[in-house]
Amino acid sequence: MKVWFAPTNLRSLTPCFSLTTALLSRPQNKALQGPIRYLPHTQILSLTTTTSHNPMMPPPPQRKQQPARRGGYRPYHRKPNTANTTSATTNGQDAPPVPAVADAGASELPVALTAGSVPVGTHPYSEMKDILDKSLLQALDKMGFKFMSPVQHKVLSELPSLSADCLVQAKTGTGKTAAFLLPAIQNLLQGNQPPRGCVGILVICPTRELALQIAKECDQITACLPRKMECHSAFGGTARASNLNKFLRGDPTILVATPGRLDDILGEETVREKFQYVKTVVLDEADRMLDQGFAPAIHKILRSIPHKREGWQGMCFSATLPEKVNDVVKCVLKPGYTSLSTINKEEAPTVDRIPQFFVTVPSIDKTFAALYALIEAEYKDDPKNFKAIVFGTTANGVALLYDWSQNIFPTLAKFELHSRMNQNSRTRTTQQYKDATSGILFASDVVGRGMDFPNVGLVIQLGLPSSADQYVHRVGRTARAGKEGRAVMVLFQNEAFFVSVNRSLPMKPYPVDIASSMEQYQPIIEKAFTRVDEESKAKAYQAFLGYNKTYLSKLRLNPAGLVQLANEYSRTMGCPEPPLIEKKTIGKMGLKGVPGLNIGSRK
Numbered sequence: 001m002k003v004w005f006a007p008t009n010l011r012s013l014t015p016c017f018s019l020t021t022a023l024l025s026r027p028q029n030k031a032l033q034g035p036i037r038y039l040p041h042t043q044i045l046s047l048t049t050t051t052s053h054n055p056m057m058p059p060p061p062q063r064k065q066q067p068a069r070r071g072g073y074r075p076y077h078r079k080p081n082t083a084n085t086t087s088a089t090t091n092g093q094d095a096p097p098v099p100a101v102a103d104a105g106a107s108e109l110p111v112a113l114t115a116g117s118v119p120v121g122t123h124p125y126s127e128m129k130d131i132l133d134k135s136l137l138q139a140l141d142k143m144g145f146k147f148m149s150p151v152q153h154k155v156l157s158e159l160p161s162l163s164a165d166c167l168v169q170a171k172t173g174t175g176k177t178a179a180f181l182l183p184a185i186q187n188l189l190q191g192n193q194p195p196r197g198c199v200g201i202l203v204i205c206p207t208r209e210l211a212l213q214i215a216k217e218c219d220q221i222t223a224c225l226p227r228k229m230e231c232h233s234a235f236g237g238t239a240r241a242s243n244l245n246k247f248l249r250g251d252p253t254i255l256v257a258t259p260g261r262l263d264d265i266l267g268e269e270t271v272r273e274k275f276q277y278v279k280t281v282v283l284d285e286a287d288r289m290l291d292q293g294f295a296p297a298i299h300k301i302l303r304s305i306p307h308k309r310e311g312w313q314g315m316c317f318s319a320t321l322p323e324k325v326n327d328v329v330k331c332v333l334k335p336g337y338t339s340l341s342t343i344n345k346e347e348a349p350t351v352d353r354i355p356q357f358f359v360t361v362p363s364i365d366k367t368f369a370a371l372y373a374l375i376e377a378e379y380k381d382d383p384k385n386f387k388a389i390v391f392g393t394t395a396n397g398v399a400l401l402y403d404w405s406q407n408i409f410p411t412l413a414k415f416e417l418h419s420r421m422n423q424n425s426r427t428r429t430t431q432q433y434k435d436a437t438s439g440i441l442f443a444s445d446v447v448g449r450g451m452d453f454p455n456v457g458l459v460i461q462l463g464l465p466s467s468a469d470q471y472v473h474r475v476g477r478t479a480r481a482g483k484e485g486r487a488v489m490v491l492f493q494n495e496a497f498f499v500s501v502n503r504s505l506p507m508k509p510y511p512v513d514i515a516s517s518m519e520q521y522q523p524i525i526e527k528a529f530t531r532v533d534e535e536s537k538a539k540a541y542q543a544f545l546g547y548n549k550t551y552l553s554k555l556r557l558n559p560a561g562l563v564q565l566a567n568e569y570s571r572t573m574g575c576p577e578p579p580l581i582e583k584k585t586i587g588k589m590g591l592k593g594v595p596g597l598n599i600g601s602r603k
């Protein structure tokens, strides 16, 4: 494999890199053309480097030849495999080719991974013809769902009945949405439809974007039913009155909602009446829905709909179900509920085929250069299909990264998604990034769970996730539906504990030496920051303080150390002095009297 380094300057990250590798070892045997075979993790690729040099820039450092590592470096490579495929349609439109049945015996994996690489198991949906209505099977076929993913198969074949209460765990991106929608919808079709105008299925999920996504999948699944089954959504940031009006006047058999807005509209008698005949309540991302943040709203919602004794089905789904969830799911699941999991107990909850890496830099001021060097290293493999998500820790921190990226990656499409944006922009950007073939999305955890952005090949986490489970969900934005992906975390020294305390996560040191190239990128980073608005920097600085305040002991810092760190962060952004922070904000953060803060109003 060869790596050619391109000259890089501030204005252009020129896509003249070439990384030619046999990243995926395709089986030679023609009979095996269906499934993609992956190189074993221990098979190592060697790197050789040649350098071309832009005279305007300091010579880029030579990338060192990497020693063989256990765990292996398998740079992502997402060239679609079109061999041995049959075509499918989605809603009447051309869909990516769906492969012919793979030789299951030849696959290294329990499921046959195929072109377009959907997680198709060995069980075709046609096996469910006695269980699922034929109009549902027809819709699944149109969606390109020829085979059941393992979780779909498990739910449809192992639940004592399709209306049984269940707690279900399966890895990210393996089709849990259809796994809860199908039994719940089938259940209604078996003579359990609520009266016209009433809600039969209530799905509650943590974010607005996820609610929209689930509602869309629901529309696709019900598209072939002889009688239209309306799916409505309710989430904040949208016009309450007009949405409510639509809901009250319509025939919303299914409602997908976020807890805040649902709790709000359930305050209206007319809305509560619509839930009189509810048959199924689903908590998607159940562990999140029942954590301290959401639990009060969920309990309030449950008090507004018919009591669990009335017999509605409860379904709880997530990729992460910590032990303590068993204590809290009883509010929606009756004793004796069925627990299903497609994840072995000893196994990491992340998708096996995602190589996971970390980069540790000595100090906070190096993190931007590390991010730049990392993106450059990953981008050059396949510039046209480079689709990545960079997760930051706070909304304002993400906004800053996005602003900075405008000046530093001019040839790449950039997107931002976080809670400081209005809902219209969030919805628009979500769709744009879903449709994009390449680009970088700078995101906060508003899209950390559940979101299905097709073909994301790389997830970068800059800074600490709020928990190991959140790490798992963020990593799960790549390698979905049988595709490939990689994940890299960028941490500075104090944050490095995350790797050592989460030994069950299969993280390895990033195998390409980016440290040696970082120094030369520093001027580029600094120059890019000169074009970023001072207010954007000030907000990011303040958010940095607020976020990291909650991790003081883990970061081994005292409040004064945190302020020093934040000030270093502000210097990296090119602030001549720490940005001003209001006295009352400092008080709220619990940093009153801590030296190093610059107290004052920015207005």
Ligand SMILES: Nc1ncnc2c1ncn2[C@@H]1O[C@H](COP(=O)(O)OP(=O)(O)OP(=O)(O)O)[C@@H](O)[C@H]1O
Binding pocket: 118, 119, 120, 144, 145, 146, 147, 148, 149, 152, 170, 171, 172, 173, 174, 175, 176, 177, 178, 318, 319, 449, 450, 451, 452, 476, 480, 481
């Ligand atoms: N049987 C199937 N055949 C083909 N594609 C499928 C199948 N089931 C699901 N998919 C596709 O796989 C992707 C991931 O599905 P989904 O979003 O339901 O995963 P998930 O398990 O809920 O992920 P997360 O844990 O992140 O919420 C979607 O693009 C979906 O359309």
